[in-house]
Amino acid sequence: MSEAATDPELRPEDMARAMFYGLIARLFYAPPDQQLLGQLLHMGAFEQAGGEATARGASLAQSWSAIVEACRSAFPVVLENEHTDLFIGVGKAEVTPYLTHYVIKYATDNPLVELRQQLVRWEIARRENASEPEDHIAGICEAMRFAIAVQQRSLVEQKAFFDHYVYRGGIAFCDAVTASAKSSFYRLVARFTREFFELEREAFDMI
Numbered sequence: 001m002s003e004a005a006t007d008p009e010l011r012p013e014d015m016a017r018a019m020f021y022g023l024i025a026r027l028f029y030a031p032p033d034q035q036l037l038g039q040l041l042h043m044g045a046f047e048q049a050g051g052e053a054t055a056r057g058a059s060l061a062q063s064w065s066a067i068v069e070a071c072r073s074a075f076p077v078v079l080e081n082e083h084t085d086l087f088i089g090v091g092k093a094e095v096t097p098y099l100t101h102y103v104i105k106y107a108t109d110n111p112l113v114e115l116r117q118q119l120v121r122w123e124i125a126r127r128e129n130a131s132e133p134e135d136h137i138a139g140i141c142e143a144m145r146f147a148i149a150v151q152q153r154s155l156v157e158q159k160a161f162f163d164h165y166v167y168r169g170g171i172a173f174c175d176a177v178t179a180s181a182k183s184s185f186y187r188l189v190a191r192f193t194r195e196f197f198e199l200e201r202e203a204f205d206m207i
Contacts (some may be wrong), residue, residue, distance in 0.1 A: 010152065014149070017200070018148040019144035019145075021141045021144045022149075025139070027189050028136075030083065031079040037074055041071050052092075054106065054199075060192065063195050064192055067185075073104060080181065082185055082186060085182045086180060086183055094182050097137045100115065101135075102172035103169045124143055147161065174191070176191050178194075
């Protein structure tokens with residue numbers, strides 16, 4: 001997706017949401033290198049997010065702590081191998097990162113086509129060097145980050161996108177990663193992502 005800075009006038013809670021979407025996109029798009037591992041170790045995620053006020057928030061914080069702890073002893077080459085085994089594979093990936101795969105059996109129309117049309121309406125374009133289809137978990141989360149932090153779309157618009165393109169496919173994807181015998185670090189990332197999506201759903205249901 002197109003790069004743009006986060007608006008400094010954004011509410012702290014929305015800044016935190018955008019940060020989480022961006023982080024999830026980055027982790028699933030490519031394995032973390034040594035620099036990112038170091039950043040994760042020193043990232044005050046829940047100071048920015050406003051603490052652990054709810055049971056869901058506490059669970060999210062715990063799943064984040066598990067990622068941070070794993071980063072302390074992680075080796076980039078091991079994470080690269082795990083990422084390749086899970087999401088790229090030889091011939092066929094262990095777990096597909098394309099979210100429409102998990103919902104297409106419920107849809108009468110092609111959900112990837114619908115997603116592309118929505119992104120055009122929102123004027124969100126793919127980067128020129130991007131090779132992945134738009135329904136990659138990283139692309140969809142980056143679209144949400146962009147909608148929140150850059151375009152500052154209404155919560156109603158965000159909810160519609162989340163409900164239609166993120167939640168159902170994202171939860172199924174996270175469950176598939178968690179169930180895979182080949183996942184270790186990414187099992188932790190998937191658990192964190194699932195908790196975050198559930199927290200988003202609860203918040204959107206209050207609109």
